[in-house]
Amino acid sequence: MKNDTPKVFKSIFALFxxxxxxxxxxxxxxxxxxxxxVNVNNRVSRLYILKNVRTATRLLDSGKFFxxxxxxxRAEVPxxxxxxxxxxxxxxxxxxxxxxxxxxxxxxxxLGEVTVLFLAASGVMMLLFGKRVKPKRKKTEPSLIxxxxxxxxxxxxxxxxxYIFVHGHLTPGGGFPGxxxxxSGILGLFLGRNGYTPNHAGLKVFESLSGIAFVxxxxxxxxxxxxxxxxxxxxxxxxxLYSAGFISLIYIAIGMKVGSELAAVVDxxxxxxKEEWS
Amino acid sequence: MRIExxxxxxxxxxxxxxxxTILATLRAVIGPTNSDRVVGLDTWTTxxxxxxxxLALFFFQFVxxxxxxxxxxxxxxxxxxxxxxxERGL
Amino acid sequence: xxxxxxxWLGTVLISIxxxxxxLGALGIFRLPDLFNRxxxxxxxxxxxxxxxxxxxxxxxxxWLPFSVALAVFLLxxxxxxxHAVARASYRAGVKPYHGTSPDECAKRNLDFSGEGEEK
Amino acid sequence: MIIYVATIVVIVIIITSLIAVFSKKLxxxxxxxxxxxxxxxxxxxFLQAPDVAITEAAIGAGLSTAIFVIAxxxxxxxxxxxxx
Numbered sequence: 001m002k003n004d005t006p007k008v009f010k011s012i013f014a015l016f017x018x019x020x021x022x023x024x025x026x027x028x029x030x031x032x033x034x035x036x037x038v039n040v041n042n043r044v045s046r047l048y049i050l051k052n053v054r055t056a057t058r059l060l061d062s063g064k065f066f067x068x069x070x071x072x073x074r075a076e077v078p079x080x081x082x083x084x085x086x087x088x089x090x091x092x093x094x095x096x097x098x099x100x101x102x103x104x105x106x107x108x109x110x111l112g113e114v115t116v117l118f119l120a121a122s123g124v125m126m127l128l129f130g131k132r133v134k135p136k137r138k139k140t141e142p143s144l145i146x147x148x149x150x151x152x153x154x155x156x157x158x159x160x161x162x163y164i165f166v167h168g169h170l171t172p173g174g175g176f177p178g179x180x181x182x183x184s185g186i187l188g189l190f191l192g193r194n195g196y197t198p199n200h201a202g203l204k205v206f207e208s209l210s211g212i213a214f215v216x217x218x219x220x221x222x223x224x225x226x227x228x229x230x231x232x233x234x235x236x237x238x239x240x241l242y243s244a245g246f247i248s249l250i251y252i253a254i255g256m257k258v259g260s261e262l263a264a265v266v267d268x269x270x271x272x273x274k275e276e277w278s
Numbered sequence: 279m280r281i282e283x284x285x286x287x288x289x290x291x292x293x294x295x296x297x298x299t300i301l302a303t304l305r306a307v308i309g310p311t312n313s314d315r316v317v318g319l320d321t322w323t324t325x326x327x328x329x330x331x332x333l334a335l336f337f338f339q340f341v342x343x344x345x346x347x348x349x350x351x352x353x354x355x356x357x358x359x360x361x362x363x364x365e366r367g368l
Numbered sequence: 369x370x371x372x373x374x375x376w377l378g379t380v381l382i383s384i385x386x387x388x389x390x391l392g393a394l395g396i397f398r399l400p401d402l403f404n405r406x407x408x409x410x411x412x413x414x415x416x417x418x419x420x421x422x423x424x425x426x427x428x429x430x431w432l433p434f435s436v437a438l439a440v441f442l443l444x445x446x447x448x449x450x451h452a453v454a455r456a457s458y459r460a461g462v463k464p465y466h467g468t469s470p471d472e473c474a475k476r477n478l479d480f481s482g483e484g485e486e487k
Numbered sequence: 488m489i490i491y492v493a494t495i496v497v498i499v500i501i502i503t504s505l506i507a508v509f510s511k512k513l514x515x516x517x518x519x520x521x522x523x524x525x526x527x528x529x530x531x532x533f534l535q536a537p538d539v540a541i542t543e544a545a546i547g548a549g550l551s552t553a554i555f556v557i558a559x560x561x562x563x564x565x566x567x568x569x570x571x
Binding site: 280281283291295297298299301302304305311312313314316318320321324327328331334335338340343344346347350351354358361362364365366 | 448459
């Protein structure tokens with residue numbers, strides 16, 4: 001194939017495409033457009049959910065709870081309408097109530113989910129473990145268009161995955177979809193070129209470090225607030241990027257862990273291995 | 279929103295896009311070869327991405343645009359995987 | 369004034385986009401063979417979805433950067449996937465429609481393996 | 488207005504899931520399954536649960552389809568006959 005275009009132009013074009021994405025996504029980082037604040041009153045829980053068991057038992061024992069339905073419990077927290085980017089957080093929650101429940105109130109359960117995913121990934125890797133061999137039949141090489149296209153798309157997809165799990169407490173999404181999107185980008189790299197291998201040591205280090213970071217954040221909560229995976233950071237104002245305490249930290253850890261695990265699964269499934277025990 | 283869009287226009291958009299989705303689904307179902315099914319899948323996902331963008335306007339929530347973005351990314355990779363399988367390059 | 373102009377511009381763009389999405393689906397249903405269908409299903413729907421997302425960006429204040437990013441992503445990836453499908457199905461032995469003439473690919477006896485790859 | 492669109496999506500889901508069960512070719516089953524996943528994610532989108540919609544689209548439609556196709560390749564490794 002004749003190649004007339006100088007290499008500089010290709011690089012400039014790729015830089016241009018990635019730059020448009022960077023500008024768009026970073027604009028979304030710094031400014032919250034209009035449609036964000038619409039349903040916040042429905043998406044943030046108004047009631048303070050009692051994390052203190054002793055208070056809850058006292059309320060239950062005194063009979064207020066059953067006598068008038070939910071009313072006495074509701075009366076303890078004064079009702080204020082929630083305004084986007086103005087109201088201070090009443091609780092540990094985020095602008096996205098699903099994230100608030102999944103990571104904060106039910107954080108231990110999320111640790112269990114991550115463990116389940118880790119076990120599944122190690123099961124796949126154990127099943128397909130073996131020595132790397134050359135494939136028997138000849139594989140078709142992908143064309144130049146796919147090679148360049150997947151490499152440009154990888155940058156965009158990686159950026160968007162990071163956007164999803166960094167913004168987990170503001171928009172729908174979070175660690176698991178973000179990690180899956182990142183792993184899909186790495187799958188695209190596999191499709192673009194035959195014989196692509198990622199850095200295995202890097203994947204291992206990423207996965208273990210992010211898993212350790214999750215537990216360490218929980219332990220900091222245990223030693224400072226007397227409860228495992230309790231929030232130890234200020235909660236800020238609803239809707240800001242630095243708002244929901246430690247939720248974004250945990251989501252960054254989960255995103256890196258899920259992404260590297262799923263990438264390792266894809267890698268071990270796509271490579272040709274030969275069993276060593278047979 | 280800057281202007282109020284009349285209801286009849288919403289209805290026309292929804293009806294036309296639903297018809298398009300059904301046509302693409304039929305091609306994905308009855309396609310004689312596997313390649314035809316992949317083409318049906320590709321078109322289906324593209325049409326549906328446009329549909330979700332319009333729905334983000336209908337519900338007026340910015341967050342739903344990012345769902346459309348995820349949709350576009352994942353459909354692109356899915357079609358690419360099946361194409362690589364068809365040309366025996368995987 | 370500017371708001372009204374931008375709003376109607378966005379509405380017209382969305383209408384054009386919806387129309388072209390429908391045309392793409394119709395082409396995919398009616399055309400005779402795979403390569404024709406691929407052409408209808410890629411060109412028309414790419415124009416449709418790009419026009420739709422830019423129109424939505426014009427209609428609401430502050431949504432334009434993200435919708436332009438979405439449009440650029442679709443403009444970039446849709447041709448790649450369509451190219452991959454066409455190449456794969458030609459290699460897998462799908463014959464073009466008998467009215468397609470001439471079949472340049474068969475005439476030139478193109479070698480598909482590793483065009484332009486540096487080894 | 489939205490309820491009719493949701494009905495159409497449900498019909499599409501039912502048709503494609505029937506194809507996924509009863510089809511003879513494995514690849515067309517996988518493609519139909521991807522369509523089912525995308526449709527279900529759209530249904531979550533209608534029901535105002537965008538979190539679940541994103542997760543369903545990312546896991547079900549993207550990675551799950553890819554992993555099924557790769558597994559199909561691994562199963563049919565020895566064969567050279569074209570399946571068309």
